[in-house]
Amino acid sequence: MGCGGEFCGLRWADLDLDNGTMTxxxxxxxxGTQTFEGKPKTDAGExxxxxxxxxxxxxxxxxxxxxxxxxxxxxxxIHTGHVFTTPTGTPVDPNDVTDQFEQLTMEAELPPIRLHDLRDGAATFLLTxxxxxxxxxxxxxxxxxxIAADIYTSVLPQLARQSAEDAAAIVLGAHRARRPPRRPKSTQLPAPKAPDLSGGQAEGSNTTAEAAGAADAS
Incomplete structure (x- = not known):
């Protein structure tokens, strides 16, 4: 029956919500219409x-x-101690759970999936x-x-590629962190020349007196 039957058989005594565990x-x-309760039949058991x-x-x-x-x-x-029950306390039937799950997936417009497929989804999420x-x-x-590797081997190539990208990102990030920052090129303008205080003038220029004499001569 798989995970659906195990959830139907789950009891509150099997839960430790304070410590966050489920056994x-x-x-x-x-x-058919008959239900039977027993120990899990998975290879790993309890x-x-x-x-x-x-x-x-x-x-x-x-x-x-x-x-x-x-x-x-x-x-x-009817007190049974089960976690998932009908409105009168009896355990829910696995077939009813399967039917309800299929109804919910259709209402959510999801692709056809089985309740047992959630198990594969959990493995993919963990690997990713x-x-x-x-x-x-x-x-x-x-x-x-x-067995785990055989079942989920199709997920591994994609994860291997992603792990390579993640490793490269770490290496490149560390390299950039160690590299000293580049100094920007100077944009400073040349310093202005100091004024000539000796009374001399630049070549090709007239003094104030020469300019005044030229004006009188005219």
Whole structure:
């Protein structure tokens, strides 16, 4: 059944919202109209997963909504301890979750995807964010690193190219930081010449007295 069945089997006792962890201990499988609860059948089996802050906030909000449903249901509420329940407290069926997910993807005008495809999306996001394959293996609870690499090998070439670009950017950035700044060319104007205080005049010029004599002669 995969991740959908595991979420259907999740119980509040398996969550530690204060420390941000979720332990996968149960899953619900469905055959026709019959549902069965048992241990996970993934290769890695039972595992504890770290939760991000946004998911923790959503789970707390969901818990508050479930408490409201419990009060509304009154005596008809069936306490099972499951995280995801019907309005009367019973666990939701995996097939109903799948149908609702498909309806939501159509309303959002997304390409046809399965609920299980979210697992592959999570791996791609982790790899794109720079985490190595070991983190992907542990998060998705795959039994070996080789299996993780085989499944998500198509993502690796694109990430390898990006890692090369990122490494080059770091090297070039460090080189520019060490290089001394270029001194700008001087735009200063030549200093003006000092005035001639000796009484002499520049060649080709007339003194004031000569200019006055020339005026009288005329």
């Amino acid at each position: 996968i201990r149960w899953q619900i499988t469905q055959n 595992a504890t997963i770290n939760l991000d802050t946004t998911t923790i906030e959503e789970l707390r909000a969901h818990q508050a909504r479930q408490n409201t449903e419990r009060l509304t249901a009154g005596d008809t509420w 964010a720079g985490y190595d394959m070991k983190v992907v293996q542990q998060t998705l609870r795959l039994s070996s690193l080789a």
